[in-house]
Amino acid sequence: MVKSFAPTEDTRMAEFGTSESRGEARTVAILDAALELISEVGYERVTMDNIAARAHASKMTMYRRWPTKSELVAEALRRHAQGDVPSVPDTGTLRGDLLATVAEIAETLTGERGPSLIGLAEAIRDDAALREQVSSQVRERSHQVGREICARAVSRAEPVHANRAEAVLDLAFGHLFTATLFDGTKPSLVDQRSLVDAILLPLLSPTHTSAP
Structure with missing residues (x-):
């Protein structure tokens, strides 16, 4: 037995x-x-x-x-752009974190391979379910990043308008999306730096002076 x-x-x-x-x-x-x-x-x-x-x-x-198909595709796009567990860049300074985040958003819009948010702009416009899924994910991610970046700045004793975090990240995404759509390519590193130094950092940091 x-x-x-x-x-x-x-x-x-x-x-x-x-x-x-x-x-x-x-x-x-x-x-x-x-x-x-x-x-x-x-x-x-x-x-x-x-x-x-x-x-x-x-x-x-x-x-x-x-x-639904829209839910599946929305998750596929998120994983494709950011990985399974997206992390918020931590460079040690508010400006560095913003530069890293802007670069991440720019990559999300175009991607290295496969469909991108820009490539799916027409589908997002026409499919209400896909639009809702993608917009929800984008806003949730942007707001999370904004809050974490500002929390780090506060912990480093950097002066920051933390209450503006979500609005500033929404602005960054909208600017990058429009620039990418109209130019047909993601903004250059010079353009990304200009966005951070001329717009985002002044809105978040009351004592900001532009970097050379």
Whole structure:
């Protein structure tokens, strides 16, 4: 007779870790498939069926996590632009943090590969659900960054109008989006620095003087 043994705590943790890893790999495959298909045929022609087939995933699994295509695509765009756990740049100064954040926003708008927010501007305009998902994510992220940057400045004893944090980051995003849309490319490093020194930093720092 073969003895049966109850699984140990280590065994259960290993099994959980393996299951969690498989789940994350499946998520990545689905989100990557969505971005690939959007690049190939456009947002409007992509369906949940297409994405499931490309990712070799169950539609039931997809719908449990993302009830609509717009929710799935919005998360795919966020992960593509910022990674799974986006961090707020910490350079040691308010100006440095703003420069790093502006560079991050500029990259989010264009991206290195796959669809970008600029490339999906028409779909965002026409699809109310996608528009709501993307705008919510963008505002939430921008406001989080603004609050954290200002909190760090306060902790460093840098003078800062912390109550302006969210409005200033909204302004930064709007400026970069418009510039990228009209110029067809992300703003240069010189333009990004000008945005920070001439507009954002003076609004946040009452004692700011422009950098040379």
